Amino acid sequence: MSMSEPVANPYALFEDDHGDMTADARMSAIALKRERYISGQLYDLVNDNREAVERSLNNDLLALVVNERYRIMYATPVANDNVALRALKTRASLKREEAALLAFLRIRVLEYENTRTDQSEWLVSFEEIRAALASGAGYLASRNDEEGVLKQVSAIVSAMITYGYLNRLDDEAMYLITPLVPVVLDRELADTWLDTAARNLGDTADLNESNVIDAGPAESSDADSNESTDDIPDESLFTEPLFDAADGNAQTTIGDIENEHDAANDTDSIMKEGE
Known part of the structure; x- marks a missing residue:
């Protein structure tokens, strides 16, 4: 072999590949x-x-x-x-209702782990999610527009699927909770979130109910979808990697999940929830 002949790249997968990875x-x-x-x-x-x-x-x-x-x-x-x-990849804020659902899912995982249930059976139904968010001390409990609540719960569930916390199943009314939930949210923080949501509910119920009545059934779901993303106020509760204390909002890292081309060629298109 001539001394001037270039040495072949042992990691090359295509012509002119200068990569150094298998x-x-x-x-x-x-x-x-x-x-x-x-x-x-x-x-x-x-x-x-x-x-x-x-x-x-x-x-x-x-x-x-x-x-x-x-x-x-x-x-x-x-x-x-x-x-x-x-x-x-960039960080994106979780809305308050999304954070409430994440906390609910974490508690559900704890229940499954206490009974030694396999991860493949960490199931939750749409109705259970709706009940957790829209009844008792749930974040949406003050809403009086049933259709609007169902739409918002559906949107929240869809977001949690995008973020990797839930997986769809053949049964459209059932979802699988992923192990990402307990990884990013520990039990203590989940309990804190739920307690904070319960305390805040009494302070905001009257205002939320008034807004729904004034807006009317046709507009209430739109109002909900544009709600502020200002989350739980005490940013000292937030810990990496789920949280970024710099802005006080619940944080989760998401890439461009929907568009594979953009992930490789246009990082500016990486989705930020709420934009």
Whole structure:
């Protein structure tokens, strides 16, 4: 071989490929950048290629978060005030009602874990979610527009599916709670959220009821959907990676889940909930 002839890249997967990662490492790194979280075989692939995967994530200003108990991993934006660049994934605020549902799901997971129920059976029904949000001390309990409540609950459930906290099942009225829920929200914080929601309900019930009556049934659901995203007021309760104390809102990392092309080529299109 001539001394001037270039050495072939052992990691090349296509012509003029200058990458330095194996196919398995690339696959797992891409999954971490595109998906809310990974588990199973991909979890093992990351462990087998940990250094290369973390280097790839760091190049996109992402850090790897690992939970060995639930065997899941996810990528989160690096938290550094000195970094002016925008990460491939961004943080987005949870609305108060979404935070309330997340807390409810965490308590439900605790109940399942206490009975040693397998993760594949962490089920919750739409009716249970509706009851948790719209009855008793639930966040939507003061609403008197049943149709509007159902629409809002459906929207909240859809958002939680997008964020990776719920998975759809063949039965449209049932959902599977994912292990991401207990990973991002511990029991103590879930209890605090639910207690805070119960206390705040009495302060806001009269105002919410008045707004629904004034707006009328046709407009109340729109008013609900545009509600402020100012969440639970005590930001000292918020902890990474779910929370960012800088703005006092419940935070969750989401990538561009719907558009795969944008995830690779247009980071400006990464979705932020509520925009």
